[in-house]
Amino acid sequence: MKIVVLGGDKRNIKLAELLKDDGCDLQVFGFDKSEVNSLIFSENLYYAIKDAKIVIGPLPCSDDNILLNTPLYSENIKIDEMFEYMTKEQIFIAGKISDEILKKSKLNNILSIDLFNREEMTVLNAIPTAEGAIQVAMEEMDITIHGSKAMILGFGRIGKVLAKMLHGIGADVYVEARNYADLAWISSYGYKPVHLDKMTDLIGEMDVVFNTIPSMIVKEEILLELKKNSLIVDLASKPGGVDFEKAKELGIKTTWALGLPGKVAPITAAGILKDTIYNIIEELGV
Incomplete structure (x- = not known):
């Protein structure tokens, strides 16, 4: 079974290497050749896709719904062109596939599967994300994490793992x-629960704030409460959850830490991707 990896960050290169080591008929496209010296590189998009059963795209799939996300490629891959070359016998697997791209997929009778809808992927992916967030904070702060006051906004998968690590x-x-059920769990784990309505009362005491909520939550009224030497680490996917312009105006240090698994632990992240893709293949009986 031929598998092709199209673009993405270092995670996808490491994923391709792992698939190759497993004996897969593996080709890559959407990277500059200097990035993938050890792999079989297709000369063009058509031949990359031709005869492939599985087409693996980037995480996230696209920033604009027009081009695939190919940060390690000096050219572009048009999503419409990719689907034009694919057939209904092929499967497209990527991360954070937008509704618009899913519509294009359906129009071309292509089955598309979003890796971020897989629980085993998102839970394990939270681990390198949380470790990376702590690494960013340690590099940016002039005090230790130990003994600091840290607030996490949101108690989803990343929030849960990050809270455990920080604690x-x-x-x-x-x-x-x-959610009051979440607040009860937060308390049971030994952390301090903060209802959204009470956040402004406490956030001014924090040394570092980690946001995991992908909607604008750290607005001007919140930023005005923060200490000038505090740090905000935004882990939310685009459009993010922090008013970065206002934070800069107020002199508050911020960092938007996107794609941390691929940056801080590409081999671990690739292993999680590989296992998830194998699960998908097994479930579909491919």
Whole structure:
């Protein structure tokens, strides 16, 4: 069974290497040749896709619904062209596939599967994300995480893992949530629960704030409460959850830490991707 990996970051290169080591008929496209010296590189998009059963795209799939996300490629891959070359016998697997891209997929009778809809992927992916977030904070702060006051906005998968890690290295962990069941769990784990309505009352005490909520939550009224030497690490996918312009105006240090698994732990992230893709293949009986 031929598998082709189309674009993406270092995670997808490491994924391709793992698939090759497993004996897959593996080809790549959407990378500059210097990035993939050890892999079989297709000369053009058509031949890359031709006869492939599985087409693996980037994470995230696209930033604009027009081009695939190919940060390690000096040219572009048009999504419409990709689907034009694919047949209904092929399967497209990528991350954060937008509704618009899904519509294009359906119009071309292509089955598309979003990796971020797979629980085993998102839960395990939270681990390198949380480790990377702590690494970013350690590099940007002039105090230790141990003994610092840290607030996490949101108690989803990343929030849960991050809270556990921060608590484990001695941070005083506050976790914001709006759901009372979540607040009860937060308290049971030994963290300090913060209802959304009470966030502004406490956020001014924080040394670092980690946002995991993909909607604008850290607005001007929140930023005005923060200490000038505090740090905000936004882990939310685009459009993010922080008013970065206002934060800059107020002199508050921020960092938008996107794609951390691919940056800080590409081999681990690739292993998670590979296992998830194998699960998909097994479930579909391919």
